[in-house]
Amino acid sequence: MQLYRTRQGFYLHTASTWHRLDEEDWDALFNRADLHAHLAGAAAQLTAVKGPGPGDLLAPIGSQEVWAAGVTYFRSRTARMEESRDAGGGSFYDRVYEAERPEIFFKATPQRVARPGQPMHLRSDSKWMVPEPELTLAINADGQIIGFTAGNDLSCRDIEGENPLYLPQAKCFKLCAALGPCLRVAPEPPPPETAIRLQILRAGAPAFEGETTLAQLKRTPRELAGFLYRDNTFPAGAYLMTGTGIVPGDDFTLQSGDEMRISIDGIGTLVNPAA
Numbered sequence: 010m011q012l013y014r015t016r017q018g019f020y021l022h023t024a025s026t027w028h029r030l031d032e033e034d035w036d037a038l039f040n041r042a043d044l045h046a047h048l049a050g051a052a053a054q055l056t057a058v059k060g061p062g063p064g065d066l067l068a069p070i071g072s073q074e075v076w077a078a079g080v081t082y083f084r085s086r087t088a089r090m091e092e093s094r095d096a097g098g099g100s101f102y103d104r105v106y107e108a109e110r111p112e113i114f115f116k117a118t119p120q121r122v123a124r125p126g127q128p129m130h131l132r133s134d135s136k137w138m139v140p141e142p143e144l145t146l147a148i149n150a151d152g153q154i155i156g157f158t159a160g161n162d163l164s165c166r167d168i169e170g171e172n173p174l175y176l177p178q179a180k181c182f183k184l185c186a187a188l189g190p191c192l193r194v195a196p197e198p199p200p201p202e203t204a205i206r207l208q209i210l211r212a213g214a215p216a217f218e219g220e221t222t223l224a225q226l227k228r229t230p231r232e233l234a235g236f237l238y239r240d241n242t243f244p245a246g247a248y249l250m251t252g253t254g255i256v257p258g259d260d261f262t263l264q265s266g267d268e269m270r271i272s273i274d275g276i277g278t279l280v281n282p283a284a
């Protein structure tokens with residue numbers, strides 16, 4: 010079932026029917042121990058309503074921090090090795106792809122997260138930026154994965170390629186992340202055949218299209234969530250992007266006005282312009 014946060018409150022979409030929930034506290038809902046059963050009960054009791062419009066959607070986030078895993082797909086490993094070759098960073102990426110400990114980095118506070126449709130920021134000091142379409146785990150305060158959403162880990166390839174120590178600047182800036190369009194509440198991870206697609210439109214025409222599946226993800230959602238929560242606390246829960254398996258060719262960079270479209274089976278399509 011899909012949980013939507015909107016300007017009018019929280020909506021549940023299940024079996025082609027929309028319901029409007031009574032609650033108003035996203036963090037409390039996100040951290041309910043019985044979330045799945047609670048929403049199933051609400052869907053059985055509440056009357057059907059008209060669903061929200063695309064302009065009403067907010068990012069499915071309250072006080073959760075957003076973190077991200079990296080180099081979890083072979084394609085990402087190869088792209089990072091190429092972009093950092095001149096800086097001597099090449100072997101870091103190869104090693105972290107094979108290592109037991111994954112790369113995990115801080116991505117965004119909630120105020121840096123764009124809602125569906127909201128322009129994401131192109132850094133003034135970067136000439137090589139790409140969207141990264143990532144399955145994103147919703148993890149409650151107890152460390153349980155409660156669901157999934159689509160995430161855009163907007164990134165500056167030139168800044169991270171110049172020196173791996175610049176990663177926080179390449180990754181974390183105003184409106185550097187987007188989440189949505191909904192939180193798919195599900196106790197089990199999506200199946201390996203789940204497709205992740207990225208389309209970038211320029212003046213309405215495709216400028217890039219790519220696709221991968223979760224079968225290409227080298228690590229399990231539980232493994233990544235376990236590393237994030239190891240020796241750490243998240244009182245409101247957290248989101249964890251699981252890495253990108255789609256990287257446009259080295260000659261591609263985003264331009265202002267481009268439309269980034271990230272689709273994940275079972276979640277929907279997250280659309281954000283670049284500005």
Ligand code: DO4
Nearest residue numbers: 078079080081085252253
């Ligand atoms: O190490 C650089 C970033 C990796 C990343 O964001 C990804 O693989 O998705």
Ligand code: MG
Nearest residue numbers: 141162252253
């Ligand atoms: Mg990424």
